[in-house]
Amino acid sequence: MSMLTNNFDKRAKHYKKYARIQKIAAENLVNILKDSGEKDLKGTLELGAGSGIFTDLIKTNFDYENIFCVDLACNFLKLNRESEKVQCNILKLPFKKQSFSTVLSSSVVQWINNFDELLKEINYVGKNNFRAAFSIFLKGTFYEMDKVSKMTGFGNVLKMKESSYYLENFYKNGFVVDFFYEEKYTHFFDSVRDFLNNHKHTGATIKAKRTVNKGDYNSFIKYYESLFSLKNKIPASYNVGYFVVSKAS
Numbered sequence: 001m002s003m004l005t006n007n008f009d010k011r012a013k014h015y016k017k018y019a020r021i022q023k024i025a026a027e028n029l030v031n032i033l034k035d036s037g038e039k040d041l042k043g044t045l046e047l048g049a050g051s052g053i054f055t056d057l058i059k060t061n062f063d064y065e066n067i068f069c070v071d072l073a074c075n076f077l078k079l080n081r082e083s084e085k086v087q088c089n090i091l092k093l094p095f096k097k098q099s100f101s102t103v104l105s106s107s108v109v110q111w112i113n114n115f116d117e118l119l120k121e122i123n124y125v126g127k128n129n130f131r132a133a134f135s136i137f138l139k140g141t142f143y144e145m146d147k148v149s150k151m152t153g154f155g156n157v158l159k160m161k162e163s164s165y166y167l168e169n170f171y172k173n174g175f176v177v178d179f180f181y182e183e184k185y186t187h188f189f190d191s192v193r194d195f196l197n198n199h200k201h202t203g204a205t206i207k208a209k210r211t212v213n214k215g216d217y218n219s220f221i222k223y224y225e226s227l228f229s230l231k232n233k234i235p236a237s238y239n240v241g242y243f244v245v246s247k248a249s
């Protein structure tokens with residue numbers, strides 16, 4: 001499963017400093033929830049809460065009691081300031097049937113291969129008439145790195161899915177999609193090295209398919225620069241989907 005190949009646990013300490021796009025995704029998801037009239041988030045489960053970028057925003061923007069934060073990476077959870085924390089796989093949630101009114105998750109679901117399995121798990125722990133909201137990285141994220149990795153053998157980009165995959169799975173599992181929005185972002189870095197360093201520190205890296213050498217690395221830098229650099233800056237593309245869904249009883 002792809003979740004086993006990420007490096008989040010190792011990168012907990014530096015994540016907040018480098019997670020620029022994850023912060024944007026979390027802020028946008030909070031704004032979408034506010035715009036939809038959400039005020040009170042009592043009885044909330046946050047999936048993949050990590051060190052709490054999104055958790056802290058929920059706490060400052062909504063009335064809440066406890067947010068139950070779950071994450072696989074122990075080192076991330078240690079940094080999360082919320083008191084109710086459980087280290088677990090979100091595909092095997094250790095909660096009773098109908099425990100939560102709201103299920104939230106920002107920048108996590110792209111790591112889950114089988115979304116249908118996750119929705120069944122969420123369905124089980126959600127109360128009647130519960131709501132859920134997600135920001136998810138979609139296909140097109142790291143477009144440039146993906147192209148150059150395939151050419152040079154250096155690096156390996158997580159295979160991300162299109163929004164249609166998520167929308168189909170929501171419908172299939174009886175969810176009503178109340179809101180959906182997809183937005184593309186480009187961030188610019190001073191150099192390819194700078195981009196790779198930033199990427200490494202977010203922990204969102206996956207293991208290379210084969211052993212790489214200095215030559216592969218140098219080709220990666222050369223091709224990334226020659227194919228994509230704009231006015232001496234290095235672009236990195238992101239594509240984020242925002243989904244608010246509900247479940248009728």
Ligand SMILES: C[S@@+](CC[C@H](N)C(=O)[O-])C[C@H]1O[C@@H](n2cnc3c(N)ncnc32)[C@H](O)[C@@H]1O
Nearest residue numbers: 003008048049050053054071072073089090111
């Ligand atoms: C990019 S971080 C996002 C953290 C936080 N939600 C935020 O907005 O900054 C992705 C998080 O998902 C967690 N994660 C990935 N797969 C998971 C799984 N199967 N079960 C639980 N947590 C998982 C990782 O450990 C990591 O903390």
